[in-house]
Amino acid sequence: MTDSDGVRRRDFLKGVGAAAAASGMVVAKDKDHATPAMDEKPTSRSKVMITLKLNGKKKAFEIDSRTTLVDLLRESEHMTGTKKGCDHGACGACTVHVNGKSILSCLTLAATLDGEQIVTIEGISDGETLHPLQDAFLRCDAYQCGYCTPGQIMSGIACIGEGHASKSSEEAREWMSGNLCRCSAYPNILAAVRQTAGAEPISDPAMRTSPVSKDSL
Amino acid sequence: MIPFRYEEAQSLATACSKIDHGDTMAIAGGTTMVDLMKMNVLTPKSVIHVRKVLSSTVELRDNLLIVGAACTMASLADHPLVNGKLPVVRQSLILAASPQIRNMATLGGNLMQRTRSTYFRHTDMPVELESTQKTKTTKTDATVFGDGVETSLLAMLGNNGKLVGMYPGDFAVTFVAFGGQLVLASPDGERMVAARDFYQAPKDSFQYTTTLKPNELIKELQLPLTETLKNSMYLKIRDRSSYAFALASCSVGLHMNGNRILAANVGLGGLASIPWHSAEAEKALVGEIASDETFARAADAALAQANPPSGLEFKVPLAKNTIVRALQIVRDRGPLNDEQLWAMQHGRG
Numbered sequence: 099m100t101d102s103d104g105v106r107r108r109d110f111l112k113g114v115g116a117a118a119a120a121s122g123m124v125v126a127k128d129k130d131h132a133t134p135a136m137d138e139k140p141t142s143r144s145k146v147m148i149t150l151k152l153n154g155k156k157k158a159f160e161i162d163s164r165t166t167l168v169d170l171l172r173e174s175e176h177m178t179g180t181k182k183g184c185d186h187g188a189c190g191a192c193t194v195h196v197n198g199k200s201i202l203s204c205l206t207l208a209a210t211l212d213g214e215q216i217v218t219i220e221g222i223s224d225g226e227t228l229h230p231l232q233d234a235f236l237r238c239d240a241y242q243c244g245y246c247t248p249g250q251i252m253s254g255i256a257c258i259g260e261g262h263a264s265k266s267s268e269e270a271r272e273w274m275s276g277n278l279c280r281c282s283a284y285p286n287i288l289a290a291v292r293q294t295a296g297a298e299p300i301s302d303p304a305m306r307t308s309p310v311s312k313d314s315l
Numbered sequence: 316m317i318p319f320r321y322e323e324a325q326s327l328a329t330a331c332s333k334i335d336h337g338d339t340m341a342i343a344g345g346t347t348m349v350d351l352m353k354m355n356v357l358t359p360k361s362v363i364h365v366r367k368v369l370s371s372t373v374e375l376r377d378n379l380l381i382v383g384a385a386c387t388m389a390s391l392a393d394h395p396l397v398n399g400k401l402p403v404v405r406q407s408l409i410l411a412a413s414p415q416i417r418n419m420a421t422l423g424g425n426l427m428q429r430t431r432s433t434y435f436r437h438t439d440m441p442v443e444l445e446s447t448q449k450t451k452t453t454k455t456d457a458t459v460f461g462d463g464v465e466t467s468l469l470a471m472l473g474n475n476g477k478l479v480g481m482y483p484g485d486f487a488v489t490f491v492a493f494g495g496q497l498v499l500a501s502p503d504g505e506r507m508v509a510a511r512d513f514y515q516a517p518k519d520s521f522q523y524t525t526t527l528k529p530n531e532l533i534k535e536l537q538l539p540l541t542e543t544l545k546n547s548m549y550l551k552i553r554d555r556s557s558y559a560f561a562l563a564s565c566s567v568g569l570h571m572n573g574n575r576i577l578a579a580n581v582g583l584g585g586l587a588s589i590p591w592h593s594a595e596a597e598k599a600l601v602g603e604i605a606s607d608e609t610f611a612r613a614a615d616a617a618l619a620q621a622n623p624p625s626g627l628e629f630k631v632p633l634a635k636n637t638i639v640r641a642l643q644i645v646r647d648r649g650p651l652n653d654e655q656l657w658a659m660q661h662g663r664g
Contacts, residue, residue, distance in 0.1 A: 144319060144321065146321050163362070164318065164352075186350050190415060193415055200414060205346050205419065206419065207321070207342070207362075207364075210342065210345065256414065265654065266657055269653065269657050271661070272409075272557050275414075276415045277413075
């Protein structure tokens with residue numbers, strides 16, 4: 099995605115980081131607090147070769163055995179749509195699909211996925227045509243800061259696909275409960291997911307004239 | 316994470332021969348293991364991926380539900396043999412963790428879940444908490460037994476009077492309560508062990524141990540299809556209504572003739588060092604009329620040995636009420652379907 103002046107947001111952020119480093123703002127590594135073993139260089143014994151089908155494209159990787167899927171996506175592939183939130187499986191920001199199932203990419207060693215099909219937030223739109231759930235998130239204003247959004251959308255697609263979004267709102271909430279939103283946009287996220295599933299009429303929750311029903315909270 | 320050698324298992328036998336659960340560990344779903352490796356709590360030199368050499372099927376054989384150890388929590392919960400048929404099994408799976416974790420976690424790994432206590436999960440924390448018991452002199456038991464200690468994830472049953480980690484899982488509670496058996500594979504062959512014998516309450520360690528030996532892996536889970544299993548439920552009480560560990564939970568099943576109890580199963584979660592089977596509660600139920608008084612006596616019997624560290628006293632009445640409420644629901648409403656379960660979980664009936 100590009101801005102009107104052609105500057106990519108990520109390139110801009112990288113530039114800011116480089117400037118900070120050049121001006122000495124980055125604090126030197128605190129040797130006292132580093133676990134000695136953490137500095138150990140990976141040996142050739144810890145290299146692993148894998149092949150993934152990533153958003154439909156087959157690709158081979160040589161990785162360190164410790165590489166989690168989220169790090170592979172963000173650091174090796176520069177696919178930064180998948181977010182690293184807690185890195186401990188508590189927040190769901192890193193949710194992607196493996197063989198059609200939603201999983202946490204932060205708790206998945208990439209080495210264990212040799213030969214599997216991965217779909218990330220970058221792989222769900224059809225060119226410039228957004229996925230219906232992406233459209234619904236825009237329509238419903240289902241975010242504030244947006245950091246949890248890619249994970250919410252990947253969980254939402256699975257939730258809808260498995261039939262959990264079209265029954266009671268409690269069931270949809272249960273099947274979305276692995277994704278936290280610190281901005282607490284939950285009512286709008288729920289509306290986006292349920293509208294896309296056809297369980298609620300298409301609308302912008304902010305335009306509702308009647309009081310918000312208890313069922314949608 | 317400390318560097319480790321990674322290997323894809325070529326066969327179950329060769330994997331077993333290399334795995335010692337110490338320097339060489341097995342990985343399947345990885346949901347707990349990768350987390351603990353990131354925190355340097357687990358520092359294996361070698362990790363062997365065993366998921367592809369273990370079965371993930373679910374089938375019926377000789378009135379037993381047979382589950383391959385690589386079956387995920389989500390697959391078992393959704394399986395036609397379980398969904399709509401064995402309520403306590405489905406409920407103790409879908410009320411655990413999050414959808415993503417249930418898609419990843421295998422049943423074999425789930426049974427081996429480690430305690431969530433920070434005294435285990437943080438490498439800077441002293442794990443040898445039991446030493447505080449040995450040094451007690453003039454202090455009362457109550458102050459020594461939890462003074463300045465974060466006890467929220469510690470055990471109040473099966474703790475031998477020590478500060479030990481609580482077993483946090485849900486499905487294993489059902490598995491021990493309803494008499495599950497494990498098939499353990501090793502290069503020497505296979506052996507069966509009852510889930511109730513598999514888990515060993517800690518004696519000198521901070522958390523439970525199992526009878527799993529080096530070179531052994533969980534290959535299969537077997538659950539007898541009893542009458543109680545069909546008329547059952549898993550009630551989970553927690554700080555928030557989903558994606559949280561249990562403050563107290565119970566797996567219960569009743570086989571009734573009229574209002575008389577012919578057979579009962581009771582397991583407790585969120586309370587003990589191991590997934591807790593309460594033979595005492597079952598004894599108080601079997602042969603009796605299914606009255607609230609009987610249920611209260613069963614709950615008292617289940618918690619008679621409770622020894623809560625400071626700060627966990629509230630869990631004794633909480634656990635008793637959880638047991639009574641679960642038994643009442645099974646008696647009065649029968650097994651709940653998903654819709655009824657979500658309504659109850661979210662305070663709508």
